[in-house]
Amino acid sequence: MMNGEDMNKKRAVVIGAGIGGLATAVRLALKGYETHLYEKNGSAGGKIGELRLEGCRFDTGPSLFTLPDLVDELFTLAGENPRDHFRYIPLESSCRYFWDDGMMLNAWTDRHRFAEEAEKVTGEPHENILGFLDECAELYDLTAGIFIFSPFYQFENFRKPESLHVARNFRKLHAFSTMHGVISRRFRSPKLIQLFDRYATYNGSSPYRAPGTLNVIAHLEHNMGAFFPEKGMREIVDALEGLANRCGVTIHTGEEVVSVVKEGKSIRGVETSSGITSCGVVVSDVDVIPFYRKLLKEEGPARKQERQERSTSALIFYWAMNRRFEELDLHNIFFSSDYPGEFRALRKGEVTDDPTVYLFASSRVVPRDAPAGKDNWFVMINVPYDRGQDWKRIVRAACANIIKKLGRRLGCDIEAAIDAEEVLDPKLIERLTASHRGALYGSSSNSRFAAFRRHPNVRNRYDNLWFVGGSVHPGGGIPLCLASARIACDMIPPAE
Numbered sequence: 001m002m003n004g005e006d007m008n009k010k011r012a013v014v015i016g017a018g019i020g021g022l023a024t025a026v027r028l029a030l031k032g033y034e035t036h037l038y039e040k041n042g043s044a045g046g047k048i049g050e051l052r053l054e055g056c057r058f059d060t061g062p063s064l065f066t067l068p069d070l071v072d073e074l075f076t077l078a079g080e081n082p083r084d085h086f087r088y089i090p091l092e093s094s095c096r097y098f099w100d101d102g103m104m105l106n107a108w109t110d111r112h113r114f115a116e117e118a119e120k121v122t123g124e125p126h127e128n129i130l131g132f133l134d135e136c137a138e139l140y141d142l143t144a145g146i147f148i149f150s151p152f153y154q155f156e157n158f159r160k161p162e163s164l165h166v167a168r169n170f171r172k173l174h175a176f177s178t179m180h181g182v183i184s185r186r187f188r189s190p191k192l193i194q195l196f197d198r199y200a201t202y203n204g205s206s207p208y209r210a211p212g213t214l215n216v217i218a219h220l221e222h223n224m225g226a227f228f229p230e231k232g233m234r235e236i237v238d239a240l241e242g243l244a245n246r247c248g249v250t251i252h253t254g255e256e257v258v259s260v261v262k263e264g265k266s267i268r269g270v271e272t273s274s275g276i277t278s279c280g281v282v283v284s285d286v287d288v289i290p291f292y293r294k295l296l297k298e299e300g301p302a303r304k305q306e307r308q309e310r311s312t313s314a315l316i317f318y319w320a321m322n323r324r325f326e327e328l329d330l331h332n333i334f335f336s337s338d339y340p341g342e343f344r345a346l347r348k349g350e351v352t353d354d355p356t357v358y359l360f361a362s363s364r365v366v367p368r369d370a371p372a373g374k375d376n377w378f379v380m381i382n383v384p385y386d387r388g389q390d391w392k393r394i395v396r397a398a399c400a401n402i403i404k405k406l407g408r409r410l411g412c413d414i415e416a417a418i419d420a421e422e423v424l425d426p427k428l429i430e431r432l433t434a435s436h437r438g439a440l441y442g443s444s445s446n447s448r449f450a451a452f453r454r455h456p457n458v459r460n461r462y463d464n465l466w467f468v469g470g471s472v473h474p475g476g477g478i479p480l481c482l483a484s485a486r487i488a489c490d491m492i493p494p495a496e
């Protein structure tokens with residue numbers, strides 16, 4: 001018979017049911033822990049939300065889905081066939097690009113087809129494009145094992161043979177150039193340079209400041225493929241929540257953790273409105289800054305994290321449209337005519353009058369997401385993280401500029417086609433998900449040292465506290481949050 005103390009050691013608490021928290025809870029349950037997952041909101045998912053409006057369904061957060069194997073892996077670990085619970089399709093085109101001068105380009109996921117179409121449209125020789133994509137693939141092979149899928153800040157990590165291989169090929173990392181610097185040396189076409197520069201925004205950074213190593217991001221869509229869940233992005237959460245339940249995780253939705261109970265180097269438990277739950281393992285999926293400040297009540301580490309520049313945030317209009325626009329694909333980009341100007345404005349905490357507009361219409365893959373003959377538009381621009389700007393004014397101005405830009409390019413009155421609207425801005429993102437200043441991806445990668453300064457998945461200060469999610473190593477975005485859960489849980493010993 002176990003005594004109370006032993007039972008508590010077998011109990012694990014995960015704080016926050018974002019994708020990182022859900023994946024962690026599944027992994028801990030499979031390690032034999034009695035796992036409790038606490039989520040302050042009424043449902044799990046964090047940034048991967050859902051909205052219904054005027055007969056339309058919208059995914060409110062992420063829409064680009066790469067490396068689906070990382071989701072599948074969780075079902076396989078539990079001895080299940082992923083396809084029995086979670087289904088997704090490979091996309092033929094990862095994005096349709098529009099420029100103000102009337103040019104349009106499909107980014108086919110078949111790289112040869114893409115390179116041929118890009119050559120026809122931009123004049124850039126297809127060999128250059130394929131050569132650059134090969135370089136991105138090589139970057140991934142060099143960096144993934146060290147920078148993405150392991151706790152690379154640990155000393156032992158630098159003694160692995162892979163690290164020596166990286167050191168020998170250091171020049172190929174382009175750590176001392178910017179993404180834009182590398183890309184603009186590879187291509188002559190300004191349009192293709194802009195297309196590849198855009199991948200910096202996948203972690204909320206600027207191509208003019210982020211290190212060239214981040215050109216690895218293009219490899220995911222262009223060489224490994226882009227995917228989409230058959231029922232929309234929210235299916236990722238629903239499927240993982242189902243898996244967590246089957247693994248025996250207790251999910252406490254609507255129950256905020258208000259503090260963490262410390263004793264010396266150990267965390268003894270967490271406090272919620274229902275009282276204190278004692279446990280032997282705690283994993284936080286909460287943004288590290290509010291975690292330190294509000295839950296651990298430690299101002300020093302919170303300030304240290306705050307010194308790192310936050311990633312960009314987003315302003316999103318969810319528009320139920322009264323007609324269907326056949327010229328749109330699932331993912332569409334309407335580029336700014338002044339890309340450097342757009343990032344200069346973001347750096348100053350402002351929004352340009354000519355922003356790059358991302359338009360996502362999930363009904364292209366999930367027809368029931370919009371009524372027949374209509375569209376569900378998720379219209380997003382990158383905006384700075386919240387620094388106390390007048391968001392009401394910014395939202396009004398951006399809405400008018402976006403309507404003008406899309407109207408010009410699609411040749412119609414966009415305002416007249418909007419039946420209903422909801423808006424998400426950085427302040428609301430922070431309120432809903434506790435992301436510091438509404439940043440989408442924690443700290444930005446606008447420095448060659450960013451990866452080294454990102455908060456690790458474990459700190460020596462506490463012997464039973466781990467960190468996952470978009471604000472810690474290896475970074476934001478669904479695949480990296482899933483990687484953080486794998487890294488943290490690999491360090492946690494199985495329940496005795």
Ligand SMILES: Cc1cc2nc3c(=O)[nH]c(=O)nc-3n(C[C@H](O)[C@H](O)[C@H](O)COP(=O)(O)OP(=O)(O)OC[C@H]3O[C@@H](n4cnc5c(N)ncnc54)[C@H](O)[C@@H]3O)c2cc1C
Pocket residue numbers: 015016017018019020021038039040041044045046047048060061062063064065255256257258285286287295314316429432433434435440441468469470471476477478479481
């Ligand atoms: C608009 C938008 C677009 C994006 N686009 C993409 C994309 O296309 N592709 C992509 O891969 N990624 C994208 N991302 C990023 C991606 O969504 C995130 O990196 C990822 O979902 C974050 O997961 P997480 O595990 O960090 O948890 P989060 O989603 O940040 O969730 C944290 C959870 O913790 C809960 N919580 C906080 N404090 C407490 C507390 N004290 N007690 C209990 N619960 C608490 C919150 O309520 C929340 O549910 C996008 C994000 C946004 C917002």
